[in-house]
Amino acid sequence: MNLVLFEEHELQTGGLLVLSDVRAEHIRKVLGLLVDDSLRIGMINGTLGRGTVLSIDAEAVTLAVQLDREPPPLVPVELILALPRPIMLQRILKQAATIGVGRIHLLRSAKVEKSFFHSPxxxxxxxxxxxxxxxxxATVDTRLPEVCIHPLFKVFVQDALPELEGCRLLxxxxxxxxxxxxxxxxKERILLAxxxxxxxxxxxxxCFLEQGFAAFxxxxxxxxxxxxxxxxxxxxxLLRTLTAG
Incomplete structure (x- = not known):
């Protein structure tokens, strides 16, 4: 946990944030912070800044929050994924959020087990x-990627896919x-399937080729x-960096 995140409703009057869950435990036991120490903090889907420890004990950690920085631009890639096995899905979701992907589409494919769509x-x-x-x-972002679930491949291709913008790669x-x-x-955004x-x-x-995807x-x-x-x-x-300008 390189960045402590919180919901807007958790922030109290005067910019105080009181934590008593795993975040407080992380601050006490992993970071080992003391009064007047500070750490990176961010409001979910909002701005970033620093939190200064005002008090800390076995019950709670109280922080004085100062938010003064916007998160960087999202990665210009939208993911279209055949729903993977649950354990892999969890890894992908975490990786995508870390990297800065803004939207992920999860859809059925002929080789996707039906049980995957009933997974917790x-x-x-x-x-x-x-x-x-x-x-x-990631430490630098607070924006949760949007995750869209499409249980029917044909419906996704016919109804949702035509509305998505970007260079299409398969x-x-x-x-x-x-x-x-x-x-x-x-420099257009990329739809990656x-x-x-x-x-x-x-x-x-x-179906993808008919919708303008280039296979590789x-x-x-x-x-x-x-x-x-x-x-x-x-x-x-890397390719975007090498071809910039």
Whole structure:
């Protein structure tokens, strides 16, 4: 927890924040802060700043909060993911929040097990928990990514996808161009579609291609979805830096 996050309603009159949960325990036992020490702090979906310890004991930690900084721009990438296994989903949500992805679409694919859509990992409170973990790791952002769940692939492709803006890229195994070959030279946002570990099926690929996606391959190795997402986000960030200006 490199950044202590709090809800707007927790902030009391005069900029006081009283913590008595795991955040207080982290401040006491992990950070080892004392009165007059300060730490990074941020209001969820709001500004960032510092919190100065006014009092600390076994019951609670009271901070004087001063917020004076806006979070940086979000990464210009919107993720479209075939719903992965719950354990991988939790990792991806955390990674995406840490990196600064603004929106994630989770959808059904032919190779996605139906049971995945009934996993507790998809409960709003569980999703929020993973996203907050990612933000706390990043230290510089407070904005929770929007997570959209689409249980029907065809409905997503026909109704939701046409409304999304950006350069459209489809990760898929096979003899295809590499990411640098399909990467746009413009600065527009990117819609990145990543399928299950077995890849999208032919029908799904054709649907994406009809919607203007450019397919590319990551190489001959089959990666876990969470690994693939992290690698792709890193590659996109590097390519955008190299082609800037």
């Amino acid at each position: 990992a998809l409960l709003p409170e569980k999703i929020r928990e993973r996203l907050l973990e990612g933000l706390a790791q 990760a898929h195994p096979g003899v295809l161009p590499t990411l640098p070959e399909v990467f746009p030279r413009s 990543v399928g299950p570990e077995g890849g999208w099926n032919d029908y799904e690929v054709s 391959a990551m190489g001959s190795r089959i990666l876990h979805v969470d690994t693939a997402v992290a690698v792709l986000l890193g590659q996109l960030a």
